Amino acid sequence: MNNKIKLYSYYRSSCSYRIRIALYLKKIPFEYIPVHLTKSGGEQNSEEYKKLNPEAQVPCLIHNNQVLTQSMAILQYLDDIYPSPSLFPKDKKAQIISLCEIINSGIQPLQNLKVLKYLKTSYSGRQKEITQWLSFWIQNGLSSVEKKARENKCSPFAIGNSITAAELFIIPQIYNARRFNVNMNNFPKLLEIEELCKHLHPFKKAHPDQQPDSPWQSRKNQ
Amino acid sequence: MNNKIKLYSYYRSSCSYRIRIALYLKKIPFEYIPVHLTKSGGEQNSEEYKKLNPEAQVPCLIHNNQVLTQSMAILQYLDDIYPSPSLFPKDKKAQIISLCEIINSGIQPLQNLKVLKYLKTSYSGRQKEITQWLSFWIQNGLSSVEKKARENKCSPFAIGNSITAAELFIIPQIYNARRFNVNMNNFPKLLEIEELCKHLHPFKKAHPDQQPDSPWQSRKNQ
Numbered sequence: 556m557n558n559k560i561k562l563y564s565y566y567r568s569s570c571s572y573r574i575r576i577a578l579y580l581k582k583i584p585f586e587y588i589p590v591h592l593t594k595s596g597g598e599q600n601s602e603e604y605k606k607l608n609p610e611a612q613v614p615c616l617i618h619n620n621q622v623l624t625q626s627m628a629i630l631q632y633l634d635d636i637y638p639s640p641s642l643f644p645k646d647k648k649a650q651i652i653s654l655c656e657i658i659n660s661g662i663q664p665l666q667n668l669k670v671l672k673y674l675k676t677s678y679s680g681r682q683k684e685i686t687q688w689l690s691f692w693i694q695n696g697l698s699s700v701e702k703k704a705r706e707n708k709c710s711p712f713a714i715g716n717s718i719t720a721a722e723l724f725i726i727p728q729i730y731n732a733r734r735f736n737v738n739m740n741n742f743p744k745l746l747e748i749e750e751l752c753k754h755l756h757p758f759k760k761a762h763p764d765q766q767p768d769s770p771w772q773s774r775k776n777q
Numbered sequence: 778m779n780n781k782i783k784l785y786s787y788y789r790s791s792c793s794y795r796i797r798i799a800l801y802l803k804k805i806p807f808e809y810i811p812v813h814l815t816k817s818g819g820e821q822n823s824e825e826y827k828k829l830n831p832e833a834q835v836p837c838l839i840h841n842n843q844v845l846t847q848s849m850a851i852l853q854y855l856d857d858i859y860p861s862p863s864l865f866p867k868d869k870k871a872q873i874i875s876l877c878e879i880i881n882s883g884i885q886p887l888q889n890l891k892v893l894k895y896l897k898t899s900y901s902g903r904q905k906e907i908t909q910w911l912s913f914w915i916q917n918g919l920s921s922v923e924k925k926a927r928e929n930k931c932s933p934f935a936i937g938n939s940i941t942a943a944e945l946f947i948i949p950q951i952y953n954a955r956r957f958n959v960n961m962n963n964f965p966k967l968l969e970i971e972e973l974c975k976h977l978h979p980f981k982k983a984h985p986d987q988q989p990d991s992p993w994q995s996r997k998n999q
Contacts, residue, residue, distance in 0.1 A: 609924045610879065621871070625882070627849070628874035635870070648857070649843070652850035657832065660847070660882040665892070673913070678906055688900065702831045 560585040563608070563615040565592045566766035567734075569663060569727035570626040571614040575766075576723045577630055579757035581637045589768035592668055627652075627659055630720055642720040651719050654703050658724040662696035666731060689735045697732065700725065701742045711751055713744075718752070726752050730763065782807040785830070785837040787814045788988035789956075791885060791949035792848040793836040797988075798945045799852055801979035803859045811990035814890055849874075849881055852942055864942040873941050876925050880946040884918035888953060911957045919954065922947065923964045933973055935966075940974070948974050952985065 562578065562585050564571035578585050590613050591598045598604060599611045608615040608624055616623045616632075623629050634642045643651050664670065666689050674685055704713040704721070713721035729749050732739060739746055752758045764771045784800065784807050786793035800807050812835050813820045820826060821833045830837040830846055838845045838854075845851050856864045865873050886892065888911050896907055926935040926943070935943035951971050954961060961968055974980045986993045 610921045623871050623875065625875040625878035627878050627882075628871045631874060632871040635867075645857075649845050649850045649854040652853055653845065653847040656847035656849050656881075659878075660849075660886050664882050664886040670887070673910075677913070678900070678910065684900055688895075691895070691899070699832045 558619055561588055561617040562586070563588045563590050563604075563613050563617075564766070564768075565590050565613050566763045566769040568592065568613050569731050570612075572727035572730065572761055572763060573626045573723045574614045574616065574629055574633075575761035576726065576757050577633050577642060577720075579760045580640060580642075580718070580723075581633060583633065583637055587767060589766070591768065627655065630723065634720075640717070642723065644715065644719065647715045647719065650703075651714050651721050654700060654713060654721045655724045657696055657699045657703070658728045661699070662693055662728060663731075665692040666735065686735075690737050693728075693732050693735065693737045694741070697728070697737075697742050697745065700728075701745055704744045704748065711747055713748055718755075722748060722752055725749075726758060780841055783810055783839040784808070785810045785812050785826075785835050785839075786988070786990075787812050787835050788985045788991040790814065790835050791953050792834075794949035794952065794983055794985060795848045795945045796836045796838065796851055796855075797983035798948065798979050799855050799864060799942075801982045802862060802864075802940070802945075803855060805855065805859055809989060811988070813990065819890075849877065852945065856942075862939070864945065866937065866941065869937045869941065872925075873936050873943050876922060876935060876943045877946045879918055879921045879925070880950045883921070884915055884950060885953075887914040888957065908957075912959050915950075915954050915957065915959045916963070919950070919959075919961075919964050919967065922950075923967055926966045926970065933969055935970055940977075944970060944974055947971075948980060 560578070560583060562571070562574060564575065564587060566589070590604060592613070599608075599613060605611050607622060610624050612624065614624075614626055614629060616629045618632075618636075623632055630642055671685065671689075674688065700713075704725075707714055710716045712718060713725060725745060725748055729739065729745060759765065763769055766772065782800070782805060784793070784796060786797065786809060788811070812826060814835070821830075821835060827833050829844060832846050834846065836846075836848055836851060838851050840854075840858075845854055852864055893907065893911075896910065922935075926947075929936055932938045934940060935947060947967060947970055951961065951967060981987065985991055988994065
């Protein structure tokens with residue numbers, strides 16, 4: 556039981572969401588440990604959590620006494636130890652990582668909690684400017700993702716003929732886009748991918764609303 | 778000769794710099810094609826370049842008729858086809874990717890040309906606010922990198938006993954930190970890594986000042 560994977564996660568964190576889909580897709584049992592990113596200044600900033608993960612972020616995955624951080628690193632680790640189904644099939648690996656990185660380094664970092672907080676407080680940002688900022692960067696990045704996914708004409712998936720890591724980045728990013736009221740109509744292929752994935756068990760189980768720390772679940776349990 | 782790698786690069790782009798170090802480290806011959814990111818609105822935004830790379834960014838690497846984008850994808854591709862020396866040795870792979878991603882998705886996206894341009898023009902940013910923004914995000918990210926590298930007590934490198942992809946992200950990020958006048962004194966281990974790398978041929982050859990499109994080289998050739 557000591558080898559059971561532990562996932563430190565926040566229901567609404569899109570990077571944690573990626574890992575949850577992977578774990579359900581690969582049918583890897585895991586223990587879910589919620590880290591509330593906004594309550595009392597953010598539990599990720601507590602001394603206790605920073606001892607575990609000095610980066611003060613989620614996701615953080617524990618396996619065999621290893622502490623793993625950063626979703627791209629965690630996904631490749633999981634794919635190495637549980638190879639099936641493959642998230643980064645060899646013949647498409649570079650194209651998959653490239654698409655994932657458009658989101659991972661091109662969109663998410665510009666719309667995460669830390670950056671929004673900084674813009675609001677230290678950058679004297681007004682709500683209108685912040686909404687424009689979010690909309691600009693999400694649309695800008697999703698345009699590149701849409702173009703890349705459209706190159707895959709013979710398949711409804713983003714790259715190749717099956718789900719890969721690409722969908723694990725696309726679905727949580729669409730969730731964020733909707734959260735920030737970004738119009739998704741310019742991205743028909745991504746909407747097609749969303750439609751396809753939303754009926755699949757791993758994507759349903761990994762959805763923010765289904766996590767034990769989501770307000771939706773708390774209300775159900777009251 | 779058709780299989781010779783082509784690298785679309787800009788001398789000062791830290792993401793291109795990562796790829797150049799890898800190519801020299803692995804002794805892979807390549808053709809350097811400069812893309813000027815600021816001249817006449819940026820050559821990366823020309824219709825011709827966007828036909829090749831719709832993401833309108835550098836680096837972009839061409840090999841065997843494949844167009845590869847995003848430095849993390851390109852580095853893993855190069856490591857697969859030219860395995861020696863290994864940038865992501867198997868036993869340390871997750872830790873290496875994790876460290877690289879702190880820079881790739883945690884620092885670089887917040888201080889690249891596109892974001893600085895947006896802050897200056899659309900976000901009514903004053904120079905003082907922009908300087909504070911740069912300094913905050915670079916120092917914040919480098920603190921995490923420094924902590925992670927310090928865990929590797931028995932070696933002067935960031936992870937393990939040799940150069941890995943970690944140094945390919947650290948050295949260009951230090952170059953950027955200096956460019957933006959960030960005080961590096963809080964990061965002694967990173968300075969040690971810099972001191973070690975700066976005397977090595979691949980790092981010297983890949984340095985921005987040594988590229989054909991650097992103003993330094995143009996002046997020498999006049």
